[in-house]
Amino acid sequence: MYRVFIVEDDGKIAAILKNKMEQYGYAAGTASDFRDLLTELESFGPQLVLLDINLPYFDGYYWCRQIRSRSNVPIIFISARAGEMDQVMAIENGGDDYITKPIQLELLMAKVRSVLRRTYGEYAITEGRDIGESPEGSMELSTGGLRLLMSRNELEWEGKRVELTKNEGLLAECLMRRPGHIVARETLLEALWDDVQFVDDNTLTVNVTRLRKKLEELGLTKAVETIRGQGYKLSLEGPKSGGAQ
Template structure:
């Protein structure tokens, strides 16, 4: 049974989400603020977290930073702030999705299921166990990326994009095509989400002095060079 953490300081939202998530057959643990979440995450190892950004004591963005230092567990942000900057910042810090309040609980369920389906698909048994591109090796079974024996930590979306482009190395993809692949649905045509994801991947590869080249095709999109 999948285990979902819901972290929100509004009790009515916690209650509504608990009802919907449990009706889908998932286990739910509720938190009214972010202070206890980190320790409980290490102990209970949830499969996904739904985190409100605007919370007292420890806000959702700071909580996400702590979690991302040790785990790539999927995170969906919910927030009353609907500005593009807030959405991009949430995703840049490692969030997998972002919903603006008020939102439909059914839409949240669809996005949660979509994340779980993609994770299951990527970890399904396959004859292809590893991918290699230049000096980087990707272990598909363990979802582990390394260069010269050192792990490069990626968030779920960073990992999915790198694997997708590596499997299709040399082929360019538009931002809309990559949005459809990474999020699995129309994301308001916001190409900046892809740009930001690519920027983060490049930064991590550069930090490990990797030779992998993720190229920009001006006016079109991106590709990984063979």
């Protein structure tokens, strides 16, 4: 069961959101101490945070930065501020998505499901010491000796580690879930972007190229194969290091 922590100082709105989350089978908690949100967050251990911007003492941008200094737990901003710059600031301060008030609850739930699906996939989440993390500090996906530390966005191979961007981590997760199999470009696009209609196909190519470079830093050359006209395939069976570029 995913845990959703709601940071909203309007008690009525917080109650509506909590009730909606529980209707969909999520465990929901609401903030009560707006001076010390991190303590409540760490105690609850959420896999997703719904965060208002206008809060007592410190605004949502501040708390988003504080959370990001400790965790990669997904954050969806909920705010009456509908301006473009407010949404830009939310993303630049570490938010994953943004929805404006008055809240369309079904749209919110679609965003919640999308963010949880992209971040955690079908893997069960274990409550840990850090926000949204296991006791070892990460959700792990591994294949052929390659490990993806999902909550840290890191790849590990033979004792070496590299940090990934959010998109690189999502690409690695998709490919590692089906090692040796072709993953269609459309599948990868949908995993990275909710609305693929306006995404340039070259954007995916750029992100795959960046992931390849990270794998090469680990000594894994030619690990991501391009299957022309179909998609990409993760192959860890060939030469791993020192091979031709």
